[in-house]
Each structure stands twice: as structure tokens, then as C-alpha cells.
Amino acid sequence: MKPLQELEFRLNGRNVRVEVLPDETLLEVLRERLRLTGTKSGCAEGECGACTVLVQGLPVASCLYPALRCQGQAVETVEGLAGEQGLQLHPLQESFIEHGAVQCGFCTPGMLMSAKALLDKNPSPDRTEIAQALSGNLCRCTGYVKIIDSVEKAVEKINGTGPAHHGSAEK
């Protein structure tokens, strides 16, 4: 057995310290050691996006991301999206519920994190930019239409713009 190493990082705004094996991925550490199972494993080879989390604000496939590379960094997962107490839903979460973006839900945490990364850097993306930002996140259930709608509606909500400003293909 390889020796455990100490990893310290900021997880959803809190400092955490955990012992990990040198070859463990961030996904394994989150799910198996820290019991944050909101982040999903759909392929473990960087192809589906279900494991997307933010490291220093950027979306990464946590299934390929060595946990030890997070030393001292800030990691955000779906569990932190609704504020520290988990009580204040992010506009994206509200919008996903309201506009039918969620079916089986397995892609949802990764979708939310990719969408959040997009909005953090581009507060008013159009539909094409949204689709591009989500193109690494596979969803087999929804056909993506309502996911893209939901992100668009969340943008409107955050920016206080109405549907007249951003048209949706669906409505």
C-alpha cells in the first residue's frame, strides 16, 4: 500500500483536510472520502462531464484531476451551490427546477457547475455560447433544449432582463 498524503483545500468555502493516496482523483476523494456524492461518475475518462466541479473557478473533470493538485486551492461542487447552509438556491438551480432541465438528474450537478463557470465569466451568454459551454456535459435524457432554456432564463433573472430581451426557440 502506498502511503497516505495530507491534502488541504477549500471546499465550498470551508477548509478541509483529508488523507489521500497519491494517485487518487478529486472525484474519488470527494465521493468516497468526503462523502460528497452529488458529483457523479459517468465515465471516469473525461468524456461525459458528470463529474464537473470548479477548481479556482474553472470547470474541470474531477475524474481525471489528481486530488493532490488541489492543495491550497478552492473547489466548488454542487453541494456548495446553494450557499454555505445550502438554503439559498442558486438562480441556476431554481431555473433548472422551474423549466424542466432535470430528468434523471445524473448529468445535473455537472451541468450546473459548467453553467456556473460560464456565468461567472460571461454574465450574458447567448444560446450558442451556452450550448458551447455545456458541450462537454453529456445528457441522454433531455435533448438539452430545456437545459439551455433554463440557463438562459437564469441569466435573465440574474440580469433582470425579461424574455423579450432573450428569445427562446422553445416558447
Next chain:
Amino acid sequence: MSRVHVVGGAMPKVDALDKVTGKAIYAADRLTQGMLHLKVVRSDRPHAQITGLSLDRAKAVEGVVGVWTADDLPGVRSTGPRAKDEPILCWQKVLRVGDPVVLVAAESEPAAREAAELVEVQYQDLPPILSPQEALAPDAPQLHPEGPNLVFERRLVRGQVDEALANSAHVVTNTYRTQGIEHAYLEPEAGFTHWEGDQLVVELPTKHAHFEQNELSKVLDLSVDRIRVICRTIGGYFGDKQCLSPAYYAAIASKITGRPARMAYSREESFFASTKRHPYSIEMTTACDVQGKLTAVKVDITGDTGAYISYAPSVMSRTIMHAMGPYHLDNVEVTGRQVRTNNPTAGSMRGFGVVQLGLAYECQMDLLAQKVGMSPEEFRRLNFLQADDTAPWGQQLSSSVGLTQCLDAVLAERAQIEPHPLESDPDYAVAWGLAAMHYGIGLTGLPNPGVAMLRVAPGEKIRLTVGIGDGGQGSSTSMVQIAAETLGVDPGEIQIICADTALTPNSGPSTASRITYVVGRAVFDAARSLIDRVGGELAREWGAQPDFSDGMYRLEGKELDFKGAVNLALNAPIAEQGAFDPPTQALDQATSQGSPYATYAFGVQAAQVAVNLETGQARVLRLLAAHDVGRVIHRVNAEGQVHGGAIMGLGYGLMEEIVLREGRIMNPGFRAYLIPSAMEVPEMKVTMVECPEPTGPYGAKGVGEPALLPTAPAIHNALTKILGQPVKKLPVKAEDIWRLLSQRAEK
């Protein structure tokens, strides 16, 4: 009209909050101290005799708890959703790449992995049979001891086909081929098992918890009451996720060791272990008269069911009932057969043997329309099944046949759409294609009762229990809506419990788009019974039986809503069960005439496709879908089903294919097996057509599978227009298009 109107609306999904916060529990999220980690060693040969096993090196790995073969299995050695021909661990022969041979249990994931790599299986290779043609050759070896390679054959016969063909003005004959594809649910199969006292608790995603309980009882040699199956959040199933799965291996490990166990397939293992859509080869002759009225269709279909039977008979039974499309025909002859080979096992997948046929019959419609000189839409309109028709399988149809309305809706949408910029781009050719479908709701000619329970007690939430889990389509929400609408209560008053053999009734499987229609009707019936029971209790307070309407009990000026009545009149809980078995009639063995389904969903889709004339790359620009769902229960969820189904259909039409070499899957993962991403999504417009089904809850039928069916055929028909000839196979790849483009250029 009841007071609370939730049917037809779009209340938040009952499970959405948990899913957006990461709180929903999927089987792979479960974990407990001291649980075993498992690996299955699988065959890398398509067809071989097992001549020896070397397990000592694997057993010697530190942390290994067990290395088990078929001889160690606690109960039966074979299983399967229908026929029980699939070894849980093979003991004599392997029939496909991916067949399970050895099960390893260890204290940790790395130990299990290391031990699995050290297991050696010695094989003597046998010649693989890689196509139905080879398997049906007179000198072909019988692959499975249980029976011949021809595992199923069935015919549908009506009228005089040969005579009608001879007398028809126009006849087209073509051969079509469709591919195997992956369900590609985002959640790989997983299971978690642990003992609670002397009961083994099995947690997994499944489309039928009670089936698993019964099957596991045989696999584990444990009585049914010692097994509790809990369906965890289902990360997509699309027809799969029943029977042999990681949960079975975990349960076996728990039975042997008394310890908890967890297993989840990797994506690659999921590709090798899971079933595929049946690849079909279809020979179809279709004919019409001078006016364009269809006169006859003759179809011969061969399916490759791979190594094991799985759902082969059910799939083909449904195929032949749908082989002619949603058209009026008096002369029909369909022969369908399923053949065992050494390819990956094909099983149950959304669209269940119907989506393959859509390619063929819808292409034939366009080709005949062209011969007659009619537009594809007018040709279809002339031939569509109508509400008062007798279908080609001899069934008198009910009132709920909305094909013409669907066509009109799609044409109206199409007329409004702005020209796409690519239409005027000389580097592209752009065309519209059209396709229609029908789909029988429920199991083919079999009883398939749905059961639901409702329980009320003073001061408590109303508890609704159903035996089926929600695969993401929103079935739980629909069930709550139906109960709330009927009882006249706020949906928030209802708590739903799903698919737990200790708590819920057996509602049958989540299959055949039957949940809304069959189980939904059972919920409706349970609610009606409950209204009567509570009304009876109230009568004791009020002195006479009240009426119930608009969500209110009323008697001589007094009125009280349902909850008020419960609180006033009940001092103990009461529960009512609803059960609904759709009226069907078994099919005639020789001719398949009968009433196999109580009701049918219908739909029409139009796809606008652009082809890059340089590269042959095809792109769907617009997709218009109109579906007759009887009645919409949940508007957003129903649209979501159409979006998801159509995009799955787009993948089937243009992208997806299980690539085999010597029976081995060459693209077992999302890197090489591409499913549509957000970038492939066309502009979509969905119209719900509501032709109420009198026996359905509030008139509802179903939409889960129908949504998928017309998409690939519509895309294929658009490509036929662009290319001047049909491709006749799926998926249509850029190279297929490119080849036909260059042929056309040469002419």
C-alpha cells in the same frame, strides 16, 4: 371539474430539488463500513469452451475475500428477463465477448482490480457465428444448449398479399439495415447490498423492483420475504436496467459472506455487459394503386439478438404489429424472426423493435408518393389510420387517433418557419423529411396490470405508493398530479413512495410507455375508491352519503373538502388500492390478429437537414414534432420527453453505432461512441395533440417511446431528397452521404 387543477400544468418535479442540490441518492452513492468491492472477470472471446481456471494468484492478493466461479453461486446459475438462458457466471462456454466468468470480492477497489487482472481463464476457441445468416445456415452449430439459433419467429397475416401486389399500380421493394446502439444512460449500472437482520436489502436502479426480488430469490436461494429491493434514483434507463446487473453480483457476495457489498460498472464494462438495440435487416415490399391508396405490404425481418434471448420474443412481437406503420392496409404479411449469434446481446430499448421499422416503412411511403406524383404529406394523409378504422392486425380502433391532427400541426409549424441561411448557401443542400408513427401502449397482447395505493389518516399527508421508480421522465410527478387532481387537494399534500418491495405494491415494469396510462389509471381508481370510502365515513357524521365534485363533499348546503373530511370523519388510517389492467386480447398464434394494445400513441415529425456537399456531413437544422398523447398530464415533462426522445433519434439516425470486430465492441466508451451533445441540438418545436383516450387517466396515453420513433426516419427521408436515392441504412454517416453524392455527380 375539480377545484385544484394540476393535470395539464407544470408543477415542479417532485424529485427536482434533491437532484439540483446533489442530495438525490443513486445506488453508487451508497457506502458503508466494511463493504466489499467487486469485479467481474469477463470473456474476451466471442465463442469458446472454458477449459481451465487459474485462481490462486488472484486469491493470494492482500485484501481479497473471495474469488468465485459458477460452482460457488448460491442458487440458480442462469437468469434473464424472460428466458433464463444467461449465465450469471459462465461454467462451460462463453457465447460473447463480455460474458461473465469469475467474480472477485475484496476489501478495497484496488485489491479487487488487481486480483481480477490475475485471474486466468483458459479457453478453447470455437468458430464465432457473427451474423443471423451464418447462424441459420443448415450446418451452423447450435450455440446454446437450451435451443436452436432461431429463437423466435412470428407472422402477421391479413388479406391476400400476393394477389394484391400483383394487381397494384406501383410497387417498391427495398432492403434496409439498422445498427446496434447503446442505451448510454449517464448512470452506469450499480448496486449496493447489505443485511438488515436476516433480510438482504438490495438497492439499485431498476425498472421493476418486484421482478428483481423474485429473480434474486432464485439467484440467492433465499425466500422472497428475506429480500427487500429498493429502487434508488434511476440515472436513466431507456428500457434497460432490469435483471443481471452489479446489484446481482453484490447480492451474491453478501449472501456468501454475510457482508455488505457495492459494485458499479465502469463505462467500458457497461458497454460490454449491457444489452443493445436489436440490429435488424428488413426486406419490405409496399404497393399502392394509381390514386395512391396503399394496397399491400410484405415484410421480412431478421433480428440479431446476440448471445442471449433477453427480450427477443417481446421485441419482435411488437415489431410485427408496427411493421406497416400507422396506415390503413387490408393486405399485410409480416414475418419476423430473432436469431442467436455470438454478438453482444440485444435487449429492451426505448422504441422496442419499432424504431428500426420506421426507417423502412417511412422510406417506402416517400418512394411510393413520388411514383404516384403526390407530396409525402398528402400521400400519408390519404393512408393514415382513422379513429373508426380496423387496423391491419384486425383491431377496431377507438376514438383516440390523432394522426391527421399531428400532420396538420407539423405542416402549420413548417409553413411559419423562416428560411434557414444555409438554404441559400451553395455549399449546402437542404431538405425537409417527414415521418409518422404509431405505438401500442402496454405489453403486447399480455395482461399487464398496474397497481397503486393511497392511504389517508387525520392530520397526516396523503401517502401514494407505486411500485415503479421514476427514470427521470417525471412519472412520480404525474402520479402525484393525477392523485391531487382527483382528490381535489394541493399536490404538496401528497407524499409519494416508489418501488420498494417492503412498502409498495407491484405495479408491473416501467416499460412499453405504460406508466402514465396503466399505473396512472390505477392511481386515479385508487383516488376514486378513497373518495367513496371517506364519503362513507363522512356519512356517519352528516347522516347521509354526500356527493363529491369540484374537490368538495356536499350534502344539503354543507360542504367540506377532502382533507377536511378526512380530519373530521376518520379516526384511523384508511387505504385504498387501484388496479388497472388495460383491455387487450391475445394475438392469434398463426396470424397475429387481435387487440394487442388497449390504446395507441401517434405522432408526426418533420426534420430539416442540411448536407455539406464537400464533406457529406449532415446536420439537422430544425425538428418539428407533434404527438398525440391523449391528454398532457405535465406540459413541461411531456415536452422534455419529446426533446429527449427526438435527440436520441437524431443520434440513432446520424451518429451512433456499436462497431463490432469479431463480435467485440470496438468503441466501448464515449470517446469513440458519440452521442449527441448540446452542439447537435437543432431548433425544435413541439406540439402536443390531445385526442383523449377514454380509458386513460384524464384521457392520457403515453409519450416516452413515441417521441423517439419518427426522428431518424424523418432525417433519412430528408437525406433521400437531397441524394436522389435512399441510403437505406442507419446510421447515415458522412461517408455514406459522400459516396452517394459522388455517384450522383458521376451520372
